[in-house]
Amino acid sequence: MNEPSAPRVRFAPSPTGRLHIGGARTALFNWAFARRHGGVFLLRIEDTDHERSKPEYERAILEGLRWLGLDWDEGPDVGGPHAPYRQAERLDLHMAAAARLAAQGSAYRCFCSAERLEQLREQQSARKAKPGYDGLCRSIPKDVAQRRVDAREPNVLRFAVPQGETRFLDLIRGDVTFQNTEVDDWVMVRTDGGPTYNFVVVCDDTAMGITHVLRGEEHLTNTPKQVLLYRALGCEPPRFGHFPLMLGTDGKKLSKRTGDTALEDYRDRGFPVEAVLNFLCLQGWALDGKTEVFGVDELIANFDPAQVSKAGSIFDVDKFMWMAGEYIRMDTLERVAERCAPHVVASGQLTADEIHTRQSWYRAAVATEKERIRTYAELPERIAYLFHPDDGLVFDAKAEANARKQLGDGALVHAYLDWLRPKVAAGVDAAALRDGTKAWLAERGAKFPALFQPLRCALTGEPGGPDLFDVMALLGSERTLTRLGHGIARLQTPVAT
């Protein structure tokens, strides 16, 4: 068996918006496929829609791909043997192909007005026929058409769909067949002379030697048009593979309506990039059916488009959050602290300078919450209690209720505070205090919650949180004593009714 040479695949986003999370998965799978087989992954910008294409979107898309850690061998920024990699810059090639197709009769000029087409569609839908161009201009003799073109009569170039049926073997879906009667004589070149997507995508995939077109299922119905065009061009079509769609909680194509759809939303919400990558892998693909947590190395070593599932997948944010937390727990403290830093700065709790100068304190604070946060953005809210005024902490209602219940007449807590104060005043040694406190409680046969609930409320105002002696260490002697003094007094004040 002759194995085909190394594959050449591409990711071809349209710079008309931010990078969609589904697009990110498409890019990831293409990239993994290329890397697995020692092939080439290239990036091409589909900017044939001049109205909606924006340079800033292109920048954002590239930035998103870089954030994911995907690298491309050819592309608009790195160049390559098939440059340029922006379709708008390849107009000459497209026009040459259009002329060739027109000359050989695979395409024809159409002079139908927008009004006529609209009328046609209305009539068709009125009698429940399939909407589509009726081929009226197909019968115009070439020389007549040319004269009308020369006379500057507005026109488009349409592809002349032949009779018959079009089949292709989809890597994911298997044998797919369309009757050509279902395929419109679609527009290749617009009135303004601009080529359309279905036309340029084939021109460029051919020119760039693309061997596998792996893309979302929304393109499945474009495929017969493209296959027909490859044939007209005298080219063998590449292999196609259509990934199932990523769906929102409403079961429809993921859209703004049901949650964040842009990759950068998840980056900004503090999801670890490794978790994003891992979770994207799980949308339509599985490593072995058992292993959920794995990295791109495993993806590259095992990815096979033929094993991608055919059914769409609903984007489960709960599982995504779980996975994000999983990666934070596995990671080193240093890196988690570093990646949380921008969020802490944005919250106003610390400046970047303060994080730097108080790094060991900052890291200790992160350490206390590392197993509790699921995203980097959750850190500020979790450590907010550290930044509140020591004499005016806001008590969570549940925390306060529990604390009051455990406090009783306060005798135990006050006895403990008498024991604790001089030690804390001398400096907070968390481990020593922890051991000492447990021994102190054991001597008196007291229950832990009777002491710790009131302390926790006085110290943090929260019902849950890190070990209290770690909290004392973060607060330091003075602030610990202040909070204890004010807090316990407040818990003994009768509740106003």
Add this chain to the structure above:
RNA sequence: GGCCCCAUCGUCUAGUCAGGCCUAGGACACCAGGUUUUCAUCCUGGCGACAGGGGUUCAAAUCCCCUUGGGGUCACCA
């Protein structure tokens, strides 16, 4: 509506192509216990699915057909 695609726990999925090893496995979520100074983590257990109906076969989640359901697409957008 036409065409195309799809169909396993609430969700992501393994198993389907090469029918028996499946009284259908894993994960998230949920519930219950355990560990713990609380919360979280961690550990243990539980709940929970082959859409329905016909075939083919000794045997079907797996193959075929129909029905139902869902999605995509029907542009001078990509």
